[in-house]
Amino acid sequence: MEKELINDLSCIVCKNERLIEQDNFLICEACQRHYPIIQGRPILTAAAAEKNNDAVKPLIEAASALQNRHLVPQWEHDPSFDDLENYYFNKLFPHFNRRDPHWSFLGRKVSEMVKSVPKGAKVLDIGAGECKYGALFQHCKYVGTDLVYSSDRHDFSRIDLLSDASALPFCEETFDVALNLVVMEHVPDPDLTVREMARVLKVGGLAYALIPLVRPEHLPPFDFHRFTRYGIERIFEKNGLQIEGIEGSNGALWTAAYYLNLIAQTTPLTRFGRRNLRGVLLNRFWRFALSPLMAYARWSNHNYGSEFPIYYWVRASKK
Numbered sequence: 248m249e250k251e252l253i254n255d256l257s258c259i260v261c262k263n264e265r266l267i268e269q270d271n272f273l274i275c276e277a278c279q280r281h282y283p284i285i286q287g288r289p290i291l292t293a294a295a296a297e298k299n300n301d302a303v304k305p306l307i308e309a310a311s312a313l314q315n316r317h318l319v320p321q322w323e324h325d326p327s328f329d330d331l332e333n334y335y336f337n338k339l340f341p342h343f344n345r346r347d348p349h350w351s352f353l354g355r356k357v358s359e360m361v362k363s364v365p366k367g368a369k370v371l372d373i374g375a376g377e378c379k380y381g382a383l384f385q386h387c388k389y390v391g392t393d394l395v396y397s398s399d400r401h402d403f404s405r406i407d408l409l410s411d412a413s414a415l416p417f418c419e420e421t422f423d424v425a426l427n428l429v430v431m432e433h434v435p436d437p438d439l440t441v442r443e444m445a446r447v448l449k450v451g452g453l454a455y456a457l458i459p460l461v462r463p464e465h466l467p468p469f470d471f472h473r474f475t476r477y478g479i480e481r482i483f484e485k486n487g488l489q490i491e492g493i494e495g496s497n498g499a500l501w502t503a504a505y506y507l508n509l510i511a512q513t514t515p516l517t518r519f520g521r522r523n524l525r526g527v528l529l530n531r532f533w534r535f536a537l538s539p540l541m542a543y544a545r546w547s548n549h550n551y552g553s554e555f556p557i558y559y560w561v562r563a564s565k566k
């Protein structure tokens with residue numbers, strides 16, 4: 248393991264800031280708890296600390312399945328950042344349409360965020376998953392952490408370590424920037440998650456979060472919450488992060504059009520099957536019928552209904 252990363256780690260139980268690497272374990276010097284290192288990635292969770300074999304076994308299996316550490320893809324040319332929005336869409340989210348107001352909003356926000364982070368800054372991506380944002384932070388020291396479960400659909404092989412968002416294994420005031428992007432709906436205890444994010448940030452450090460107000464249930468059964476603007480303000484302020492700005496990703500009409508389109512696309516297919524001609528034709532019909540509404544919603548996007556976005560984009564600083 249990298250020396251610098253080990254130096255930033257702390258024991259999640261006794262909070263001691265010295266861990267030693269030995270025989271595929273990270274060992275806490277104070278309480279002697281052993282955290283296993285699998286394929287170069289330490290598992291720093293409560294189950295590992297307490298040697299709860301039933302709970303830690305699936306994590307070890309999932310981590311063992313991550314055979315190759317994929318390197319974060321390099322920029323294909325000098326990143327002038329003018330192309331960042333294009334990069335974001337073409338490389339990171341190829342399946343999403345950049346004409347969708349909420350995705351183009353996110354492209355703009357991510358672009359602004361990356362530009363504002365100085366070279367060499369320490370960036371922690373909490374719930375990093377596939378570490379897609381790592382590609383945008385190559386001028387920084389980027390650390391990705393998540394809990395890994397066996398998944399054919401997602402490639403977690405770029406994460407640096409396994410940990411729980413509500414018990415981060417890092418020393419206080421370690422990071423300049425913390426990312427919490429579409430994670431808050433998946434954590435059992437949002438309060439604790441924000442408190443931990445604040446703890447590992449340096450004073451004046453920035454937290455960025457992307458939090459859904461409305462989204463269909465996803466990643467079952469790990470989908471627990473949706474948040475209003477005022478709920479976000481309360482949780483952040485209460486736990487030591489001062490809100491610098493909360494913006495909705497799009498207006499109400501786009502949210503409505505987006506959902507009608509989503510329902511139209513999935514319902515007949517679900518009912519008749521993907522290969523059934525009737526289902527496919529019905530889907531085509533619905534998409535065609537909805538297209539004027541989609542076009543109008545796109546055009547009038549931010550004109551009204553700011554209290555009904557799909558996501559909130561949050562920027563906050565540690566007090």
Ligand SMILES: [Zn+2]
Nearest residue numbers: 258261275278
């Ligand atoms: Zn300890």
